[in-house]
Amino acid sequence: MKETDLHFFIDSTLNYFDEVTREKAQTGIPYIKSQDPVVLDYTGIIGISGKRKGSVYITASQDMLINLAQLILNQSSVSNEDVKDLIGEIANTISGNVRQAYGSDFMISVPVVVEGHAKDIRMPDDVQAFVIPITWRSFQSFLVVCLE
């Protein structure tokens, strides 16, 4: 994976928060994912294939997604389905940007949503995965990128 790839995913995610919420999110220092799981309450996963293979997932806490959904939907109460849709939408947005940036030689899968605090999201052993911490308001989420 190249430096430009990581920059692209970071910018893509920050732009989402900026455009949808009009509130800036901050990224922390990216780090190499170790064996420790990086999973919160909800996770949206997309697969990338074609010229280069890999996967990307965004994982966030329920509180953050509820806050985000309330802001976007302009409602004080949101359902579990709304929360699941939201994490899927974030992953979808990232995948749409990937498709746009990397061109139609890449295959992007439909986002898969994992509900609940999964034990871990396994990435391929032979490709390094990078974790990008993202803070929006006071909530922390993680974007994990694993690309050849």
Added chain:
Amino acid sequence: MDKLMDNLTEQFIGTAKDLNLSTEYLIGLLGQVDIGLFFLNRQGIISGQYSASLPQILEEENLPDRPFLDILDGRIPDKALRETREYLDLMLDREHDEKTIDELNPLKAIEVFSKNESGLWSNVKNLCIAFRRYNMEDTNIALVGLIRDHTASVELAKKLEEFEKWSRKQMQWMISLLHIDIPLLKEFVAVIEYELGRIDLIIKSTQKGAEYTAIIPRLVRSAYQINSSAVILNLDFFTRETFLFKNEINELKNLAEPSGHDFVPIVMRLGNMHSMLKEIKDLMKHIKGLDHSLRTTRRFDGGLIIRLVENLINHLTETTGKKIILKYHDFDYLGIPFKYRQIVKEFIIALTRFVIEFGIESAEKRKSLNVNPFATIEIASELSNNIYTIRFRHDGNLIRIERILQQAVNENYKGTDNAPVNDESIHPGSEVLRLFLNPDITMLENRGTSEGIEIMNDFEIVKKKLKIHGGRIKVTFTSESFCEYTITFPVIGQSEPPAQNSQ
């Protein structure tokens, strides 16, 4: 008329029988072929008859009467799908020569993905899909399609190519590693592993923007240690990476308020070094006897320190344009009590760096001063009166003592808390030594190199370790030409040196 009808009926029945036989024959034939054989009509829809292996190759069950492009939709890149549509349109147009437009077939070698019930990609196949015109007048069969599954051979070719590339790299690395003595290699791996782990921990635990600037010096220190360790062992393939890593961290220092984004190059480089270290460790497993040689013989240890110093001198002279001759005929490493060898090694290496960086002029400068363009570094050792002495001297004049002392006076230098200036127990030369060895000295920091600062930090550590071992250090000037550093240790068995003489 009746006879004609009978004849026609007979012919019809005969033809129908032949047709049935032909159909059965066709079905039987299609059941035997391993490749995917199918037929498309002018609308690009798959006919009801196709080879038995087609569903398995395409991983699709319901094929009859489905548009061929629908089967590929979502399973190949959008660009390939678009090009396939254009290609089939051309194939169905008789005005275009079939052989010519065959070049435009994007499905000659294509990856086709399959999904499971959850929508996750479960499988990928390398297929070769070709089309031939059959009967353009026939609305049922306009094109014949052939699919071959090349997944196994493509995977094999890919693995072979990757293996060849990997083997070449491993051979180059192995040749570099075999030139290194095993204890040094083990020490190198331990140092790199420790420093990389340290950097990982620092980065992971620093997620508040306000702390970013504060961690940079710690990253600089680790980067310096990693680079120094690789340089000493002359591991070119590793030093290239560590050099870039060091530079990228140094660039962060120039930023007033670094953000998470700014650390991306460093993190990527860190990833590369982790991968390289893993490969080095894998290679070491192949070096015979490595795991059994936990402690080497004294004879084997003998030339290690000199080889390290030679490697270091070669590297530093390349980068600084200086020329140096190393003399060590009076240096007996094996005579050093075992417990002091590590500190002696660290002292000599730190001093070599210091002297080359700050003490010795370039060859051109020396020539202009009418001295030998080749500077001399001499290392010697002796044992007498139960004291073991290491002498390190050089004939550089880049930093003259008078200038240092004058500058210190001008800057109202007062010494440091742990090295009182007026302590009578400090023997002659220690004032100068403190000036050389104290990282607070602004004149050296003003030289503007982080390398210089790290060398001073190394000295500070060596000085503290010397104190722990009961060693002493002094600087003397044997002549106008030579500056000599001496460290002394009590021989094993002797009690701790008197407190008033410690330095």
